[in-house]
Amino acid sequence: MKSLQSYLDSNKDRFVQELFELLRIPSVSADSAYSKDVFKTADFVADSLKTAGCDAVEVCQTKGFPIIYGEKLIDPKLPTILVYGHYDVQPADPIELWDAPAFEPIIKKTDLHPEGAIFARGACDDKGQMYMHVKALEFMTSTDQLPCNVKFMIEGEEEVGSDNLAEFVKNNTTKLKNDVILISDTGMIAKDTPSITTGLRGLSYVEVEVTGPNRDLHSGIYGGAVANPINVLAKMIASLHDENNHITIPGFYF
Ligand SMILES: [Zn+2]
Structure with a gap:
């Protein structure tokens, strides 16, 4: 059975290149000038889910930007995890504070990240985290190690208030039925401290x-x-x- 580490070692460059491709699309949901790019990102995410092993992927249209649904169901007796994430990003303003173009990802070493980190708008909110879960599914399906059913619900309006999400959830309760929701839109306490956020405050x-x-x-x-x-x-x-x-x-x- 292939280990996670060896899978990561042999696919790391491809993973980074794919993530860079995703980060290059300026999916700014708050600015209608980027509307085409937001739709393009939706298709990118849908394709990524297909490649990662989802059997059914849908680009679900809403009154705003699409919600991407994907599933890999292996056994109805096993628990089902629903992964939530978003593919839209905040505007890059104020652009003068960027020392490299916001939608041209680079790996840069800083005091905080001496080993280097990816810098681009959306890299850590939420394209990076969301893509990590897509790639985790890819690893588990391609090495036949998926231990449960997995569903994805990736929206494109998180940065503008998720106006169409509630209605989508209400209209798709059977499709979205799950035992655990895994939200990709959080962070890690430190690089060497894997973290699961169990609660967040609203506003x-x-x-x-x-x-x-x-x-x-x-x-x-x-x-x-x-x-x-x-x-x-x-x-x-x-x-x-x-x-x-x-x-x-x-x-x-x-
Ligand atoms: Zn977010």
Whole structure:
């Protein structure tokens, strides 16, 4: 049975070249100027899943960018893992902060990565991680070591709020049925510390406007009597957490 290390050694150059090809496509979902490239990346991912051994691969159209679905089902009695990832990337701006073109991947040594690391927009969010899982499937299918069923759901709108993902999931519950979801969109604590992220926080945006007097008020007459909106706002923000840093909004923890 071929070991993972020997498979990696003999395929490393190809893996890197393929990943570079993926990184060269500027799949910026937030900018319509790149729309064609986002669709092109979707096809690239679909082809990669086919090459890696998926039996059924679909480019599922949505109102926005496609969601790529792929599966390799070997035995209904075995557990099924669903891999989630995304193929779209953040815009490269501000481009003047890049010392090499954002969509021309290079391997560079830095203080943080003395052994060298790939630099390109999307390399570590999320094309690199997502591609790693595709290649893991390739290794396991080509060496006949796949221990479970695997499904992939790779979207192209993560960087713009995943607007069409919820509907896709709702409409495809049977297809997406799984025992474990493996999210590729995280990182490792350190290069020598394989890491599995078991939970992430979400976020919510709220815009609060506090208004006060529409003109300067004489401090000697009004000072202290009229609340300054900045004080009110500061008090509101500070009251969102208690002294133990717990969130005080009713219902938040339920
Ligand atoms: Zn991401």
